[in-house]
Amino acid sequence: MSARILIVDDEPSICEILTDIVQDEGYTAQAVQSGEAALEIFHQFRPDVILLDVWLGGIDGITTLKKLKQLNPAVGVIMMSGHGTINTAVKATRDGAYDFIEKPFTMEKILLVIRNFLDIAQVSRSLVKPAIVCPPIIGSSAAIRQLDDTIARVAPSNGRVLIQGENGTGKELIARQIHLRSKRAEHPFIAINCAAIPEELIESELFGHEKGAFTGAHQLKTGKFEHAHGGTLFLDEVGDMSLNMQAKLLRVLEERAITRVGALAVIPVDVRIIAASNKRLMDLVEQGDFRQDLFYRLSVIPIDVPPLRQRTSDIPLLAEHFLAQVCAEEGIAPRTMSADAMALLMSAAWPGNVRQLKNVIERMTIMSPNVVIGVADIPTDLLQAESGSTLSNTDEVDLRRAREQFEKRFIEEKLVQCDQNITRAAELMGIDRVHLHKKLKLYGIRK
Known part of the structure; x- marks a missing residue:
């Protein structure tokens, strides 16, 4: 898209000449004859460069310059004057003008200053533009x-x-x-x-x-x-x-x-x-x-x-991701999570979904003194079992039930992933086909 040039001069002939010059160069031009009109059209036209006369009826060019820079500090304002003085040029520069051109000017001079500003602006954007980073969507379900x-x-x-x-x-x-x-x-x-x-x-x-x-x-x-x-x-x-x-x-x-x-x-x-x-x-x-x-x-x-409870097979990947993230941000030595702890996480209800999981992982990582985060590190007040009862870190019956719930959901997810093909699901899980059949019967899973 071509650069947009706004011309502000109270002489119609100057506006016409400058419009022809910049349009012939391939720029998009808009001309107005007062500072008030420039301010009014500014957001609608969105200029990249403004050619602004110092001497205007109504609000003068220097005042217009200040207001324009307040609206967008990045816009390039090139001041023009037929009665230029060093003091005026210095004041315009201090107030944010990119350059100051005395009238009468040549076509080459105008275009050179415009090109120089646009080139510098492009380089500046490439240097200061922050990398656009967006967290990935974690999961393989x-x-x-x-x-x-x-x-x-x-x-x-x-x-x-x-x-x-x-x-x-x-x-x-x-x-x-x-x-x-x-x-x-x-x-x-x-x-x-x-x-x-x-x-x-x-x-x-x-x-x-x-x-x-x-x-x-x-x-x-x-x-x-x-x-x-x-x-x-x-x-x-x-x-x-x-x-x-x-x-x-x-x-x-x-x-x-x-x-x-x-x-x-x-x-x-x-x-x-x-x-x-x-x-x-x-x-x-x-x-x-x-x-x-x-x-x-x-x-x-x-x-x-989908809520997290409908894609529990993604919890290990999410937990590992958040675990590594918290360790890096807090300067903590790398941590891992025990299989039992992971099983408990996968059996939780997670009413707060991924946001709640992230908060729980952060809390465990910061509060646990262990390299391997275990069942004892899981905050019981945050995790709820599928039945709605609080998980007990010391209750072996609940732990066994949590493992069974995890295994059942894991198998169901893999069957869906493999279009109910038992042979492919067994291969994906790394178990024998006969063993998978036994699990299907044990948990009452129907294809």
Whole structure:
């Protein structure tokens, strides 16, 4: 995409000449004749470089420069003046101008300064841009393989995605994975928790507001939609949004444009929406708490995230991952986990899902003095057995039952993974086919 050049000069002939010059070079140009107009169009046009005259009617060029740099410190402002002085040039530079050009100027001079700024800006972005790191989705269960396949198919598109699942299942992680595998990966990923923002503030958070739009609006504020322009906006817990706000969100999705609170100007936005909810939105629709039209707008591509209790075979991989992560972050010598302790983890109910598992692993790693984390290190107040009774670290009957539950779930998962083929499942588990048949009979597992 070509760089965008905003020209600000109160002489129409200068605006026309500069517009022709930069357009002939392949840039996108927009010209205005006052500082006020430049500020008004700034967020809509999103310039990379601004050619700004010092002497303007209304607010002068230096004041306009300061306001523009407040709106976006990274924008390149090139000051122009037919009455240039050293003092003016120094002041402009101190206030954030990239360069100062005296009139009359040559076409070569203008284009050289523009190219120099764009080259420097590109190098600066490549040097300071942090590595985009997103935790992987850990697991090898059929549910996780299917989820990963869905992400791979969905990510390259611009289709809106609705992720539904219990708290702690990793909905934001999935949203980030979709963003990072998409064509928008180089642009922002902006997340907002709709349940955590008061009703009277969420409109301002999403769409921004003008100075003086309401009590406490002391300055202009850009909203999440503008911040996410070109990228992805993640609306977490969208089911908690009020019906009034849902109507406003629906209009933005239909028009692909926002209007700041207290403003009249419409600002186009190019944003991919990924929404998430720990509630079933269709249930909310039936209850009259969620707009049906908005539901269908958001759920172009629905993704259901399974709770941890439905993919217990992933717990060893998750536990090992979190164990290594905590050791590295806390500077703790590498730890391992005993088979008995792992069996107990796999038999727990995990109402808090992966988030709860991570917290438990962190607690055990920090609190245990042992290199091998065992049954005695498991916090009994956090782990619940399938029956709902607290696991006892000293009760051998519970430990045996936990092992049996783990083995039964493990076998069932492998059978699903192998399409109920006993021979393949036995090979995958590293046991004899006859032995597997005995286990199937023992646990009452039917193919």
